[in-house]
Amino acid sequence: MQQSYQVIARRWRPRSFKELVGQEHIVQTLRNAIEQDRIAHAYLFVGPRGTGKTSTARLFACALNCENGPSIDPSPDSPICKAIMAGQFLDVIEIDGASNNSVDQIRDLREDCSYGATQGRFKIYIIDEVHMLTNAAFNALLKTLEEPPPHVKFIFATTEAQKVLPTIVSRCQRFEFRPIDDAVIMAKLSEIAAAEKINVSESALKAIAKLANGGMRDSQSILDQLIAFCGNQIDEKDVSNVYGLAPMDQLGKIASLIEDQDERALMVAVDELVNEGRDLYRVLLDLESYFRSRLLERLGGSAQGSGGVSSQAYVRVIDTLKKGEDAVKRGLSDRVNFEVTLLKALREIGATSIDQLIRDIAAMRDSLPAEEEKKKS
Numbered sequence: 001m002q003q004s005y006q007v008i009a010r011r012w013r014p015r016s017f018k019e020l021v022g023q024e025h026i027v028q029t030l031r032n033a034i035e036q037d038r039i040a041h042a043y044l045f046v047g048p049r050g051t052g053k054t055s056t057a058r059l060f061a062c063a064l065n066c067e068n069g070p071s072i073d074p075s076p077d078s079p080i081c082k083a084i085m086a087g088q089f090l091d092v093i094e095i096d097g098a099s100n101n102s103v104d105q106i107r108d109l110r111e112d113c114s115y116g117a118t119q120g121r122f123k124i125y126i127i128d129e130v131h132m133l134t135n136a137a138f139n140a141l142l143k144t145l146e147e148p149p150p151h152v153k154f155i156f157a158t159t160e161a162q163k164v165l166p167t168i169v170s171r172c173q174r175f176e177f178r179p180i181d182d183a184v185i186m187a188k189l190s191e192i193a194a195a196e197k198i199n200v201s202e203s204a205l206k207a208i209a210k211l212a213n214g215g216m217r218d219s220q221s222i223l224d225q226l227i228a229f230c231g232n233q234i235d236e237k238d239v240s241n242v243y244g245l246a247p248m249d250q251l252g253k254i255a256s257l258i259e260d261q262d263e264r265a266l267m268v269a270v271d272e273l274v275n276e277g278r279d280l281y282r283v284l285l286d287l288e289s290y291f292r293s294r295l296l297e298r299l300g301g302s303a304q305g306s307g308g309v310s311s312q313a314y315v316r317v318i319d320t321l322k323k324g325e326d327a328v329k330r331g332l333s334d335r336v337n338f339e340v341t342l343l344k345a346l347r348e349i350g351a352t353s354i355d356q357l358i359r360d361i362a363a364m365r366d367s368l369p370a371e372e373e374k375k376k377s
Contacts, residue, residue: 007220007221007224008192008196008220008221008223008224009217009220009221009224012192012220013055013085014052014055014059015076015081015085016059016073016074016076017030017031017059017063017072017073018073020052020055020056020059021180021184021187021188021216022051022052022178022180022181022184022185022216023051023052023056023177023178023180026056026175026177027056029175030056030060030063031072034063034064034070034071034072035072037070039064039070039153040153040172040173041145041148041152041153041154042145042148042153042154042155042156042171042172042173043057043060043153043154043155043156043172043173043174043175044130044156044157044158044161044164044168044169044172044173044174044175045057045155045156045157045158045175045177046157046158046159046161046174046175046176046177047159047176047177047178047179048159048177048179048213048214048215049159049215049217049218050212050214050215050216050217050218050219051177051178051179051180051214051215051216052177052180052216053128053157053177054094054126054128054157056177057126057155057157058084058085058092058126060155061084061089061092061122061124061126061155062074062076062080062081062084062085064120064121064122064124064153065080065084065089065091065092065119065120065121065122065124066078066080066081067080069121070121080119080120083119089119089120090118090119091117091118091119091120091122091123091124092120092124092126093112093123093124093125093126094126094128095109095125095126095127095128096128096129097127097128097129097130097131097132097133097158098129098132101132101133101134101137102134102137103134103136103137103140105137106133106137106140106141107140109125109141109144110140110141110143110144113125113144113148113149113152114149116151117151121151122151122152122153123151123152123153124152124153124154124155125152125153125154125155126155126157127154127155127156127157128157129157129158129159130156130157130158130164130168131158131159131160131161131163131164135165138164138165138167138168139165141168142167142168142171145168145171145172146171154172156168156172161174178214179213179214179215180214180215180216181214182206182209182210183209185208185209185212185214185216185219186202186205186206186208186209188216188219189205189208189209189219189220189223190205192220192223193223196227197232198223198227198232198233198234199232199233199234200223200234201234201235201236203235203236204226204234204235204236204238204239206236207236207239207240207245208222208223208226208239210286211239211243211245222239222243225242226238226239226242229242243279243282244277244278244279244282245278245279245282245283245286246273246278246282246283246286250269250272250273251283251286251287251290252290253269254266254269254283254287254342255287255290255291255294257269257346258317258342258345258346258349259309259349261346261347261349261350263343263346266342266343266346267339270335270338270339270342274335280328280334280335280338281325281328281329281334281338283338284321284324284325284328284338284341285325287321288318288321288322291314291317291318291321292318294309294314295311295314295315295318298310298311298314299311309349313348313349313351316348316351317345317348317349320341320344320345320348321341321345323341324337324338324340324341324344324345327340327341328341
């Protein structure tokens with residue numbers, strides 16, 4: 001029987017703390033806790049999707065339950081670690097908070113906690129999307145979380161920590177998972193591409209990392225899809241075509257038209273975007289980043305390509321684009337909302353800020369005595 005294809009994100013899931021990239025501050029803290037025998041009973045992993053929360057939880061479970069553990073460097077090839085990473089270890093229970101969020105299910109969990117571990121040293125509950133639990137379910141968990149049996153550890157993972165009850169958060173050690181830097185994502189994708197014998201250009205890697213928005217898993221899924229589309233040669237143009245991105249030169253052209261306040265040419269440029277099938281919401285986000293770069297150039301004293309546009313004008317343009325995000329993403333007509341947002345941004349280039357008006361009025365007022373003196377003389 002032919003073995004089914006396993007996606008890159010699963011095949012390249014970290015098998016040890018050393019392979020977990022972009023979250024070194026968390027790895028170091030967990031390793032220190034194991035070395036110093038200061039292992040807490042409950043942990044809360046918070047961060048955007050695809051940044052390593054579930055992988056870290058599994059690796060920590062391996063470290064606590066491995067044959068010679070707790071160990072900071074458990075062997076990924078040991079039977080226990082293999083079983084944990086495959087989700088087949090009886091004492092590491094992974095629960096989806098979105099579909100197991102009722103009071104009755106949490107009461108079953110509490111009852112299960114009273115029984116000792118059968119295969120490992122600790123019974124570890126990994127509850128993903130814990131913010132999806134109901135308030136009643138949270139309250140049912142409180143007592144167990146406050147005084148858990150010594151053989152039980154909880155690891156909660158969430159993308160929305162503000163939805164978790166403060167009484168739960170206060171009983172956990174909280175770890176913040178950061179969006180992974182683009183350079184780190186590019187380095188990992190380059191390693192994967194080399195191993196998979198895929199040629200990916202530097203510009204394509206940069207575009208993928210930008211699309212992933214700090215998520216390693218998302219970047220690997222994007223690479224997987226591009227391999228299916230392009231084969232073993234991937235360029236930036238392929239990324240743009242598959243995901244509807246606007247190339248940098250096209251973004252630069254639109255930004256220049258906004259700076260030059262050329263409304264007619266700007267509408268023609270929008271026509272081109274639509275005819276090429278570009279994702280207008282993604283273009284809007286990319287324009288925000290583009291104008292942010294222009295703003296930083298201006299604040300750094302560089303006027304290259306800025307056409308004399310003030311830093312205050314750039315701030316207003318970015319703010320206008322930001323305000324238009326929701327309308328472009330969720331409105332009835334993304335094109336109309338996109339055009340309106342760009343035209344508003346264009347008007348902000350030529351608008352005079354309140355601060356500038358105050359300065360102009362003050363200068364006019366200061367010049368009045370001098371004018372009166374001239375008339376008298």
